[in-house]
Amino acid sequence: MKTFDQLSVIGLREWINLPELGIIGLRAKIDTGASTSSLHASDIQPFQRDGEDWVRFTAYLGTQVQRRHRCEAPLVSVKRIKSSNGQAQSRYVIRTHLALGDLLWPVEFTLACRKTMRYRVLLGSKALITGQLVVNPALSYVQEKPSLSSALPGAQ
Template identity: 80%
Template sequence: MKTFDHLSVIGLREWIALPELGMVGLRAKIDTGASTSTLHASDIVQFEKHGERWVRFTAHLGTLVQRRHRCEAQVVSVKTIKSSNGQAQTRYVIRTLLALGDRVWPIEFTLACRKTMRYRVLLGSKALVQAQLVVNPALTYVQEKPTISLLGAQ
């Protein structure tokens, strides 16, 4: 069996932060079957800022206690995504910094309604490849929660 010492291990679920969106303490589920990561959002409104396309949306945090957070982000693209049940949906794609453990890097998120899902954030395979992360699905919350001091350093 090959081992890869230069790769960091994460579990099936991890604590993350999205510092550019002002969100800390999010639980994310790792979904290696999904290419792009997804963030639960509602009230999505497109607008123009400095001649570029942006979206304003409400991000929903937490599972038992719902918290809402208003966000704005530049639109990178619009994608048609086929969900696991085979339905196609058009979604806005944004790029923002993701903090997981002691790492911070930019990734793309599609914005979608995940109100019936247990996890409000899915991390897809592109985000894992960018950070050279390996998933051990037998583990959860392997990495420490991102700290405020780490986020302030970015």
């Protein structure tokens, strides 16, 4: 059996932060069958800032108590995604830093309505590859919750 010492182990569910969006303490479901990660969003509005494409949206925190958080991020692209129920739809794609445990790296997220889903975030295989993570599906919440100060380089 091969082992990979340089890879961090995560469980099927983990706590994450999205510090550039001001989102802290979000439960994420790991989905190795999805290529791109997905973030629950509504009220999605594309706009221009200094000649660049951006998107403004409402993110939702928590599952029992819904807290809304208004976010803005540069728009990376618009992708045609086939959802788990087989329907294709166009989704806005953003890139933002993700904090999981003591790691921090940029991840692309599609913005999608996930209000009927238990988890507001899915982490897809591209995020796992870039973060050099392996999944043990028998475990959950292996990594410590990212600290409130999981800041970006140069931030306090």
